[in-house]
Amino acid sequence: MGSFAGFEPLDRGARGRPAQAFDRWLLALLHKCLGDAPVRLVLWDGTDHLPPAHPVATLHVRDRKTLVGVLLDPDLNFGEAYAAGRIEVQGDLVALNQAVFRALQHRGYTAVPWARHLSLPLGRNTLRRSRHDIHHHYDLGNAFYRLWLDRQMVYTCAYFPDAAATLEAAQEAKMDYVCRKLDLRAGERVVEAGCGWGSLAVHMARHYGVSVRAFNISREQVRYARGRAEDLGVADRVDFIEDDYRNIDERCDAFVSVGMLEHVGPRNYRALGAVIDRCLAPRRGRGLLHFIGRNRLRPLNAWIRKRIFPGAYPPTLRQVMEGIFEPWSFSVLDVENLRLHYARTLRHWLERFEGAEGEVARMFDERFVRAWRLYLAGSEAAFATGWLQLFQVTFARADRDDGPWTRAGLYEGPRRQA
Amino acid sequence: MGSFAGFEPLDRGARGRPAQAFDRWLLALLHKCLGDAPVRLVLWDGTDHLPPAHPVATLHVRDRKTLVGVLLDPDLNFGEAYAAGRIEVQGDLVALNQAVFRALQHRGYTAVPWARHLSLPLGRNTLRRSRHDIHHHYDLGNAFYRLWLDRQMVYTCAYFPDAAATLEAAQEAKMDYVCRKLDLRAGERVVEAGCGWGSLAVHMARHYGVSVRAFNISREQVRYARGRAEDLGVADRVDFIEDDYRNIDERCDAFVSVGMLEHVGPRNYRALGAVIDRCLAPRRGRGLLHFIGRNRLRPLNAWIRKRIFPGAYPPTLRQVMEGIFEPWSFSVLDVENLRLHYARTLRHWLERFEGAEGEVARMFDERFVRAWRLYLAGSEAAFATGWLQLFQVTFARADRDDGPWTRAGLYEGPRRQA
Numbered sequence: 068m069g070s071f072a073g074f075e076p077l078d079r080g081a082r083g084r085p086a087q088a089f090d091r092w093l094l095a096l097l098h099k100c101l102g103d104a105p106v107r108l109v110l111w112d113g114t115d116h117l118p119p120a121h122p123v124a125t126l127h128v129r130d131r132k133t134l135v136g137v138l139l140d141p142d143l144n145f146g147e148a149y150a151a152g153r154i155e156v157q158g159d160l161v162a163l164n165q166a167v168f169r170a171l172q173h174r175g176y177t178a179v180p181w182a183r184h185l186s187l188p189l190g191r192n193t194l195r196r197s198r199h200d201i202h203h204h205y206d207l208g209n210a211f212y213r214l215w216l217d218r219q220m221v222y223t224c225a226y227f228p229d230a231a232a233t234l235e236a237a238q239e240a241k242m243d244y245v246c247r248k249l250d251l252r253a254g255e256r257v258v259e260a261g262c263g264w265g266s267l268a269v270h271m272a273r274h275y276g277v278s279v280r281a282f283n284i285s286r287e288q289v290r291y292a293r294g295r296a297e298d299l300g301v302a303d304r305v306d307f308i309e310d311d312y313r314n315i316d317e318r319c320d321a322f323v324s325v326g327m328l329e330h331v332g333p334r335n336y337r338a339l340g341a342v343i344d345r346c347l348a349p350r351r352g353r354g355l356l357h358f359i360g361r362n363r364l365r366p367l368n369a370w371i372r373k374r375i376f377p378g379a380y381p382p383t384l385r386q387v388m389e390g391i392f393e394p395w396s397f398s399v400l401d402v403e404n405l406r407l408h409y410a411r412t413l414r415h416w417l418e419r420f421e422g423a424e425g426e427v428a429r430m431f432d433e434r435f436v437r438a439w440r441l442y443l444a445g446s447e448a449a450f451a452t453g454w455l456q457l458f459q460v461t462f463a464r465a466d467r468d469d470g471p472w473t474r475a476g477l478y479e480g481p482r483r484q485a
Numbered sequence: 486m487g488s489f490a491g492f493e494p495l496d497r498g499a500r501g502r503p504a505q506a507f508d509r510w511l512l513a514l515l516h517k518c519l520g521d522a523p524v525r526l527v528l529w530d531g532t533d534h535l536p537p538a539h540p541v542a543t544l545h546v547r548d549r550k551t552l553v554g555v556l557l558d559p560d561l562n563f564g565e566a567y568a569a570g571r572i573e574v575q576g577d578l579v580a581l582n583q584a585v586f587r588a589l590q591h592r593g594y595t596a597v598p599w600a601r602h603l604s605l606p607l608g609r610n611t612l613r614r615s616r617h618d619i620h621h622h623y624d625l626g627n628a629f630y631r632l633w634l635d636r637q638m639v640y641t642c643a644y645f646p647d648a649a650a651t652l653e654a655a656q657e658a659k660m661d662y663v664c665r666k667l668d669l670r671a672g673e674r675v676v677e678a679g680c681g682w683g684s685l686a687v688h689m690a691r692h693y694g695v696s697v698r699a700f701n702i703s704r705e706q707v708r709y710a711r712g713r714a715e716d717l718g719v720a721d722r723v724d725f726i727e728d729d730y731r732n733i734d735e736r737c738d739a740f741v742s743v744g745m746l747e748h749v750g751p752r753n754y755r756a757l758g759a760v761i762d763r764c765l766a767p768r769r770g771r772g773l774l775h776f777i778g779r780n781r782l783r784p785l786n787a788w789i790r791k792r793i794f795p796g797a798y799p800p801t802l803r804q805v806m807e808g809i810f811e812p813w814s815f816s817v818l819d820v821e822n823l824r825l826h827y828a829r830t831l832r833h834w835l836e837r838f839e840g841a842e843g844e845v846a847r848m849f850d851e852r853f854v855r856a857w858r859l860y861l862a863g864s865e866a867a868f869a870t871g872w873l874q875l876f877q878v879t880f881a882r883a884d885r886d887d888g889p890w891t892r893a894g895l896y897e898g899p900r901r902q903a
Contacts, residue, residue, distance in 0.1 A: 172883060230890050362814040362883050384817055388803035396780040398871055399802055402820035407886065453816055453883040465780050465871040466590060468825065472648050478893040
C-alpha cells in the first residue's frame with residue numbers, strides 16, 4: 068500500500084513556536100514509547116528524530132499538546148490525534164503499524180499474577196450495554212459496509228484456500244470451511260449466536276440443508292438478513308431473531324458463533340458456556356467458536372475500544388478454555404489459528420475502503436475516514452505481526468463419537484449436502 | 486474383545502460366610518459408586534445385584550474385605566483387587582470400563598474454585614523423583630515392550646489415516662504427521678524432549694534430513710535408541726542424551742515432545758515453557774507437544790499412579806496454555822484431539838498383550854499380567870468414552886510467518902524430504 072490519499076506534507080514551521088530542547092526530549096521519549104521502531108518522527112517545525120534502522124514511514128506531530136497527549140496515554144491518544152489530523156503519516160500506514168507492533172512484541176511479559184488482572188477489561192457487558200455497544204458499530208448503516216465488504220457482507224476473517232483467492236471467494240470458502248468443521252448433516256438444527264448480516268445462516272440453510280435459528284442484537288443487520296433469506300427462498304428454514312445470546316434457549320445439533328465472542332467479555336464466558344450447554348444435543352452435539360484472540364493477556368487498544376468497538380476484548384485460549392469449555396466438560400476437537408488469513412482479509416477491506424474514501428467522507432466526515440483507515444490498517448498490521456490471533460475452535464459433547472475419523476475431509480473438494 | 490483368558494467362574498459359596506443384609510447394602514452402594522453402570526455385581530456366595538439395563542459384564546467380588554476396600558477408595562482399590570484376583574470380571578473388560586466411564590461422565594462438575602485445587606496432583610516431580618518414576622515404568626525391559634508394541638517400539642498414540650490401518654502403518658503415519666505439523670525442512674535442528682526408544686528421532690533424521698538432539702532419562706531406552714540409530718546409519722545426525730528435559734539448552738528450529746508432558750506435572754509447566762523459550766530460534770522457531778489430557782481438572786486414577794505411572798498427570802488445555810504457552814507469548818497454531826486414535830492404538834496393544842500373556846506371566850507374574858491388562862483395557866475405554874483426551878498442539882514464535890498457508894498439506898501424499 069502506498070501513502071494514503073488524505074496525506075499532504077505539513078507546512079513546516081507554520082504552526083506553534085519552534086521546538087525547544089524539551090520538545091526534542093519528548094520526541095526521543097515518543098520514539099522509546101514506540102518500542103524504538105524504525106519510524107522517523109518529525110515535529111511541527113521540522114525537527115526530527117531518526118531511528119537507527121532505515122525508517123519504514125514518517126510520523127508528523129503537529130503541536131506540543133498532541134505530543135504530550137500521546138506520551139501520557141499512547142494507547143488512546145495516538146488514534147485520537149491521527150483521526151483529528153494532529154498526527155499525519157507519510158508512507159505506508161500498515162508498515163508503520165507493523166514496525167511498532169514488532170518492536171513492542173519483544174517487550175517483556177509481566178508475570179506478576181496480581182498484575183494480570185489489570186489486563187482485564189473493566190466494563191461489564193450487560194444486556195443493555197451490549198445493545199448500545201453493538202448499535203455503535205454495526206448500525207453505522209448497511210450502505211457504509213457495502214462500500215468495502217464482499218457482496219455477501221461477511222464482516223469476519225475470510226479463509227483463503229490459496230493466498231491469491233478473491234475476497235468474495237475467500238468468504239464463501241470460509242463459510243464452507245465452518246460448515247465442514249461443524250460436520251453439518253441435512254435436516255439438523257443449528258443455532259447461530261451473533262449472525263451479522265446473515266450470510267453464514269443463509270449459506271448453511273441453502274447448501275447444507277439445515278434449519279437455522281440465528282440471533283443478533285443489531286436491528287439493522289437482522290432486518291437486512293431477513294430480506295436476504297426471503298430473496299434466496301430459505302426464509303422457511305432460517306429464523307433471524309433480534310435477541311441477545313444470553314436469551315437463547317433452543318435445542319440444536321450444532322452451535323456456531325463467528326465473530327461474536329470478542330463482544331461477550333470474559334465475565335460472561337460462563338454465561339455463554341451455560342447457553343451452549345443448555346442448547347446442545349446430548350452425545351452428537353458440537354459447535355464452533357470463531358474469534359479474535361491473543362497469545363497473552365492484554366486489553367484491546369483503548370482507542371479502538373472508545374471509537375470503534377466499545378466493550379470488545381480479545382481473549383487468550385486459556386480464558387476461553389476456563390470460562391466456556393472446562394466447566395461443561397466440552398471436548399475441544401480442533402483449534403486453528405488463521406491470523407494471516409485475517410491480515411489478508413483486512414488488506415482487501417482496506418483497499419476497497421481507500422477506493423471509497425470520498426463516499427465515506429460524504430456519508431460521515433473526514434475524521435471518520437481517518438479513524439476507520441487507522442482501524443483497518445492497524446488491524447491488518449496486528450494480525451500480520453502476531454499481535455492479534457484469529458482462532459477457530461471446534462468442540463463437542465465429551466462423548467460424541469460419530470465425527471469424522473480424521474480432518475482430511477476438510478480439504479477435499481466441495482461437499483455441500485443440499 | 487471376548488472374555489479374558491485368565492477368567493474362571495468362581496466356586497460359589499466356597500469362600501467366607503454367606504452374604505448378610507449388610508453385604509447386600511454394601512453391594513447396592515458399590516453399584517451407586519460405579520455410577521449405576523449396566524454391570525451385574527455378584528458376591529462370593531452368588532448374591533447378585535442387577536442393573537436396570539442389560540448388563541455388559543459381570544463383576545465378581547470374592548470377599549467382604551475387598552468389597553469394603555473398593556467402597557472406601559474405589560479409585561485405588563478397584564485396581565488393587567483386580568490385580569490380586571479378589572475381583573474377577575466375566576465378559577468384556579473394556580466394555581465394563583466403558584460402561585462405568587460413561588455412567589460417571591454424567592456426574593456433576595464441582596465449580597467451587599477452591600475445590601479445583603484438590604484435583605491437582607500432590608507430588609513434586611523433582612529431577613530425582615522423575616528419574617525414579619520413569620525407571621519404574623519404562624525400564625521394565627525392552628523384551629517386555631517388544632511383545633506388544635509395534636516393530637518400531639512407539640509407545641504413544643498412533644495416527645490411523647483410515648481406521649483399518651495396521652498398527653505398524655499407523656505409528657509410521659503418526660511420525661510423518663508430526664513431522665508435517667512441525668513443517669520440518671532439511672538441514673534444520675530439532676530438539677526432542679522424552680524420546681522413548683528413539684523411533685521419532687530416527688524417523689526425522691532419516692526421512693526429513695534434520696539433525697536431532699533427543700533427551701530421555703530412561704537408561705534402557707537411550708541405550709536401545711543409540712543402537713537403532715547406528716543400525717540405520719543416522720548416528721551422525723541423531724544424538725541420544727540421557728538427561729532431564731530441564732537441562733536442555735540447545736538452540737533449535739523445532740522442539741517436539743511426544744508423550745512426555747504427562748510426566749512433567751503442572752508445577753513444572755513454566756520450567757518446560759522456559760526450556761522451550763531458551764531453545765527455540767527466533768522468528769522461525771516452532772514446536773509440537775503431544776500429550777494425554779482432560780476436558781476438565783481431575784487427577785489421574787490413583788491406582789494407575791501407584792502401580793503403573795507414578796507422577797503422571799493429564800492436564801487440561803487451559804493448564805497447558807497457562808503454564809507453557811502464555812508466559813512466553815507462543816502462538817498456538819493448531820490443536821487436534823486424537824482420542825479415538827488412542828482408543829484404537831490401545832485396542833491393538835491389548836490384543837497383542839493378550840496374545841503374549843503366557844510370556845508376560847513367565848517374565849513377571851500373574852498379578853503383573855492382571856494389572857497391565859486392566860491398565861490397557863481401562864485406557865482404551867477412557868479414550869473411547871471421552872474420559873481422557875489426546876492433544877497435539879502445534880505452536881510457534883509469535884512472529885513466525887513463513888509457515889504453510891493452510892493445513893491442506895498435512896493431508897496430501899508423502900512429502901518426506903530426504
